[in-house]
Amino acid sequence: MRWKLLLPGVVLLAVVWLVSFVTNQPLKGVATEETSRPTTDLDESIQKVNSFFMQRWAGEDLQPAKKVDELSVLRRITLALMGTVPSLEEIRAFEQDSGPDRLSRWTARFLRDRRYAEYFAERLARGFVGVEGGQFIVYRRDRFLNWLSEQLETNRPYPELVREMIAGDGLWTDEPEVNFLMAGYDDGEGFNNNKLAGRAVRAFLGQRIDCAQCHDHPFDHWKQHEFAGLAAHFGQLKLSPVGVREDHDLKFEVEDRNTLEKKVVEPAVPFGEKWEPADGTRRERLAAWVTHPENRRFERAIVNRVWGLLFGRSWIEPVDDLPDPPGDEIAGPKVEGAKHPKAMKPGESDLLDLLGADFREHGYELRRLIEVIVASKPFLLESKSDIDDPARLDRMKQHFAIFPLTRLRPEQIIGSLLQASSLTTIDQNSHLISRFIKLTRSNDFVKEYGDLGENELEDRAGTIPQALLRMNGNLIGETIDAKPFTASGRISQMAPDDATRLELCYLVCLTRRPTAEESAFFLPVLEETRPQRRGLFVEDLYWTLFNSPEFAWNH
Amino acid sequence: MSKSVSTNSAGPNSPLVSRRDLLKAAFASGLSFTLPGLDLRAAETRGDERQKSLIVIWLGGGASQLETWDPHPGTLIGGPTKSIKTKLPGLEIADLYPRVAEQIHELNVIRSLVSKEGDHERGTYMLKTGYRPDPTLIHPSLGAIASHELPNDKLEIPSHISLLDTQWPARGGFLGEIFDAFKIYDPGNGIRNLKARVGDDRQQQRLKALDVVSKSFQAGRRVQVENTLHQLTVERALRMMTSEQLKAIEVEHEPSVIREAYGDTPFGRGCLAARRLVETGVRAVEVTLMGWDTHANNFTGHETQAKQLDPALAALIHDLKQRDLLASTLVLCIGEFGRTPKINPLEGRDHWPKGFSCLVGGGGLRSSLVIGETDTEPQTEQDASKSSKGPHDPIEVPDLFATILRQLGVEFDKEVLTPIGRPMKFSSGKPIERLMAST
Numbered sequence: 001m002r003w004k005l006l007l008p009g010v011v012l013l014a015v016v017w018l019v020s021f022v023t024n025q026p027l028k029g030v031a032t033e034e035t036s037r038p039t040t041d042l043d044e045s046i047q048k049v050n051s052f053f054m055q056r057w058a059g060e061d062l063q064p065a066k067k068v069d070e071l072s073v074l075r076r077i078t079l080a081l082m083g084t085v086p087s088l089e090e091i092r093a094f095e096q097d098s099g100p101d102r103l104s105r106w107t108a109r110f111l112r113d114r115r116y117a118e119y120f121a122e123r124l125a126r127g128f129v130g131v132e133g134g135q136f137i138v139y140r141r142d143r144f145l146n147w148l149s150e151q152l153e154t155n156r157p158y159p160e161l162v163r164e165m166i167a168g169d170g171l172w173t174d175e176p177e178v179n180f181l182m183a184g185y186d187d188g189e190g191f192n193n194n195k196l197a198g199r200a201v202r203a204f205l206g207q208r209i210d211c212a213q214c215h216d217h218p219f220d221h222w223k224q225h226e227f228a229g230l231a232a233h234f235g236q237l238k239l240s241p242v243g244v245r246e247d248h249d250l251k252f253e254v255e256d257r258n259t260l261e262k263k264v265v266e267p268a269v270p271f272g273e274k275w276e277p278a279d280g281t282r283r284e285r286l287a288a289w290v291t292h293p294e295n296r297r298f299e300r301a302i303v304n305r306v307w308g309l310l311f312g313r314s315w316i317e318p319v320d321d322l323p324d325p326p327g328d329e330i331a332g333p334k335v336e337g338a339k340h341p342k343a344m345k346p347g348e349s350d351l352l353d354l355l356g357a358d359f360r361e362h363g364y365e366l367r368r369l370i371e372v373i374v375a376s377k378p379f380l381l382e383s384k385s386d387i388d389d390p391a392r393l394d395r396m397k398q399h400f401a402i403f404p405l406t407r408l409r410p411e412q413i414i415g416s417l418l419q420a421s422s423l424t425t426i427d428q429n430s431h432l433i434s435r436f437i438k439l440t441r442s443n444d445f446v447k448e449y450g451d452l453g454e455n456e457l458e459d460r461a462g463t464i465p466q467a468l469l470r471m472n473g474n475l476i477g478e479t480i481d482a483k484p485f486t487a488s489g490r491i492s493q494m495a496p497d498d499a500t501r502l503e504l505c506y507l508v509c510l511t512r513r514p515t516a517e518e519s520a521f522f523l524p525v526l527e528e529t530r531p532q533r534r535g536l537f538v539e540d541l542y543w544t545l546f547n548s549p550e551f552a553w554n555h
Numbered sequence: 556m557s558k559s560v561s562t563n564s565a566g567p568n569s570p571l572v573s574r575r576d577l578l579k580a581a582f583a584s585g586l587s588f589t590l591p592g593l594d595l596r597a598a599e600t601r602g603d604e605r606q607k608s609l610i611v612i613w614l615g616g617g618a619s620q621l622e623t624w625d626p627h628p629g630t631l632i633g634g635p636t637k638s639i640k641t642k643l644p645g646l647e648i649a650d651l652y653p654r655v656a657e658q659i660h661e662l663n664v665i666r667s668l669v670s671k672e673g674d675h676e677r678g679t680y681m682l683k684t685g686y687r688p689d690p691t692l693i694h695p696s697l698g699a700i701a702s703h704e705l706p707n708d709k710l711e712i713p714s715h716i717s718l719l720d721t722q723w724p725a726r727g728g729f730l731g732e733i734f735d736a737f738k739i740y741d742p743g744n745g746i747r748n749l750k751a752r753v754g755d756d757r758q759q760q761r762l763k764a765l766d767v768v769s770k771s772f773q774a775g776r777r778v779q780v781e782n783t784l785h786q787l788t789v790e791r792a793l794r795m796m797t798s799e800q801l802k803a804i805e806v807e808h809e810p811s812v813i814r815e816a817y818g819d820t821p822f823g824r825g826c827l828a829a830r831r832l833v834e835t836g837v838r839a840v841e842v843t844l845m846g847w848d849t850h851a852n853n854f855t856g857h858e859t860q861a862k863q864l865d866p867a868l869a870a871l872i873h874d875l876k877q878r879d880l881l882a883s884t885l886v887l888c889i890g891e892f893g894r895t896p897k898i899n900p901l902e903g904r905d906h907w908p909k910g911f912s913c914l915v916g917g918g919g920l921r922s923s924l925v926i927g928e929t930d931t932e933p934q935t936e937q938d939a940s941k942s943s944k945g946p947h948d949p950i951e952v953p954d955l956f957a958t959i960l961r962q963l964g965v966e967f968d969k970e971v972l973t974p975i976g977r978p979m980k981f982s983s984g985k986p987i988e989r990l991m992a993s994t
Contacts, residue, residue, distance in 0.1 A: 461731060466788065469747075521767045522764070
């Protein structure tokens with residue numbers, strides 16, 4: 001029973017830790033005019049993307065969907081960059097902003113918001129290290145995330161991050177980027193070179209070479225020995241008391257599966273030998289090769305991933321299995337039918353090359369890449385259309401002639417639910433309690449809603465447990481409760497009239513105003529509702545809006 | 556009391572009472588035999604006329620073949636585990652399973668399963684889908700395929716269900732998440748998020764409003780919104796919330812004799828719920844018993860495990876047989892792999908995919924077959940540690956899966972297109988003819 005004496009102390013410690021955790025992030029003022037100015041030379045890049053799509057749509061004989069209203073774009077942007085719908089506070093400010101280039105300026109502003117750094121870091125981390133928490137002692141995913149979000153916040157050039165992840169040395173606590181390597185460390189078995197090589201190629205070059213670990217790729221050209229050569233770059237990794245380091249005496253041996261003979265494999269790359277420098281450690285050489293400006297796979301991979309994170313669907317799917325860059329196909333037998341549906345037609349450019357080159361030529365800035373994509377035509381299209389023919393719609397979707405409907409990730413659902421329970425923006429400046437709830441409740445909700453892990457860009461439909469959770473879950477109940485300080489409570493009491501009351505609920509939950517039909521349905525009910533029962537009406541309406549497909553899907 | 560209306564009564568001793576009448580009587584008198592809300596016809600169908608179902612008893616962590624269905628007492632690899640005789644002449648199993656020994660002749664024993672996956676996650680994938688993990692797609696599990704291919708429109712609850720907590724429940728894979736096993740973590744203690752938060756009046760008002768709001772969103776997005784399955788999942792969730800069929804998981808309605816037979820453990824309740832679910836028309840149920848990963852103290856670990864598995868599995872087979880449901884219910888008792896013949900210094904056994912056991916039977920399969928044999932007598936310590944020699948008459952996992960699918964009435968080698976347009980067979984194996992009853 002002695003442990004019980006310790007309990008108050010433990011609780012106290014936990015509280016201190018939590019409070020310091022939520023408060024230790026630097027508080028930053030709302031982005032000022034100065035910081036929210038968009039990058040200046042975007043126009044030319046946006047034009048290039050637009051002409052690509054005009055040509056593609058014309059060539060495919062597709063009429064793109066209409067241009068969508070700006071409030072809908074605002075919702076897409078906050079969902080993609082920060083994992084939440086815009087707050088009422090933000091909607092009001094946005095609508096009052098009558099200056100030119102409103103969307104670009106607001107994009108720039110969100111890209112400087114701490115919420116972007118944290119949310120986007122998690123998205124990218126899933127590609128880099130997966131979702132497993134791993135062994136706490138030798139792997140700290142949380143530190144890796146913090147590091148990555150700091151890099152996003154300072155807008156560091158992307159290749160620098162990748163080089164540090166691959167070639168970094170040191171302790172996973174002091175040098176958080178080495179957690180990329182520690183994620184490939186198995187207790188008892190040491191570093192898993194194969195896992196690291198497979199991961200590096202998938203995450204940074206967007207190609208799946210993993211299966212060549214045991215056999216030649218079934219329908220691509222990768223050979224087993226090519227994989228071994230790549231894996232050998234991680235062959236001198238060693239864990240020491242001072243963390244990760246290279247041990248130049250280590251040999252990388254591979255066992256032949258047939259003869260069971262072991263042979264030493266020297267580091268080698270499967271293509272672009274000239275990009276690999278002769279100097280440096282094995283990992284430094286690999287990092288230089290991966291990020292070499294002529295290695296188009298590198299820029300194409302990140303462009304495809306960022307495209308996917310913004311639209312909910314990558315340009316080429318799956319996000320990390322890209323075909324070889326056009327004109328750089330590696331000779332080798334490809335099975336029949338391996339030609340990619342997105343392959344270029346004669347005279348066309350390739351979208352990933354186009355955006356990739358633009359990204360490279362402008363200092364590999366992730367922020368700029370995002371600004372270009374969200375300002376280009378496909379991002380600004382309606383998700384609806386008069387066309388009802390599934391086959392044609394499918395082709396429109398394929399070529400982004402219509403904004404794709406994608407299921408919101410669990411983090412986006414919970415982020416939006418919590419944001420909709422408040423009229424002001426929940427960010428670093430929010431009340432401790434709101435942030436505390438966000439921190440503690442999110443993980444449980446994400447797990448129960450069904451975390452998609454690394455494959456979060458897969459095209460998915462809804463599920464029954466999700467519907468049950470949205471309809472009957474505890475968190476939903478608490479969120480819509482019309483209490484004095486919740487959004488629903490404030491709307492039910494403070495709104496001057498019923499029409500405003502209805503409009504506010506719609507703006508907060510769906511980022512739009514009710515249609516005429518919806519007003520015609522709800523207003524008479526609301527007018528008949530006695531003032532003291534208005535809270536219940538608003539709760540019911542909140543429930544309805546949360547459970548609508550419009551809330552749970554990006555559109 | 557359910558025994559009094561067991562199907563035996565329709566046998567030669569009671570020629571005047573048809574099974575149908577008995578069922579009607581049982582239904583009217585509120586006996587537990589017929590589940591509430593169940594279509595009488597569906598419940599009544601028994602024997603091999605009945606549409607087939609699948610129950611997978613999942614031994615999570617990898618049970619030792621040597622401490623279950625393939626003991627080698629008195630050998631270097633056998634450890635302290637003893638064997639007992641079973642109802643099937645010539646077959647001996649570990650003495651931890653006296654009750655299963657009484658029932659095992661209804662099923663078949665395979666002692667020579669081979670796989671190449673020795674990692675929990677990869678092994679689970681292999682033994683739930685019949686395919687090795689592939690980074691480019693996710694294969695559907697057996698239960699998902701069965702639910703996909705053998706729909707039951709009378710059913711108001713999910714047709715693929717996973718009982719008890721498991722890290723990697725059976726998935727729908729490329730058939731879609733709608734075929735993922737619906738997870739019930741604690742059968743007998745309700746399902747999460749199943750109760751509406753408001754009274755019926757308000758709930759109806761909310762749903763009416765939901766129709767209006769959904770309609771505005773569908774304008775111009777009919778096809779896209781249909782593809783989201785949003786409406787369908789909400790409807791199914793609602794149907795389930797109010798369905799009487801959910802009583803199938805309320806095992807407390809069973810007579811205490813039955814409940815005690817299965818064992819008063821979460822796993823026992825899970826197996827009982829599995830029987831009730833199958834009876835209701837659910838196509839595939841997976842019941843998980845974790846705790847088999849005995850890298851240390853293998854023998855005491857398996858003793859503890861057997862205390863749960865032995866009564867539950869034996870009662871399940873007996874109960875299915877009693878109710879004339881065994882001929883239509885395929886039972887598979889399996890895990891991700893077996894455990895090493897070599898006993899490690901911690902008295903444990905490690906992962907071993909190269910020769911392990913499973914039980915399979917019912918659903919019209921033949922019974923009482925023992926297939927395959929593992930190394931019985933390694934002569935030396937070295938043999939025991941190496942044991943690289945595979946089992947005699949090895950059975951590949953895909954072949955077992957092809958057998959099960961075909962027996963369920965699924966075209967096991969049907970090619971379906973994955974979402975990225977890659978043709979893929981439900982099973983890449985060939986049915987094991989020996990297990991199929993000659994027709």
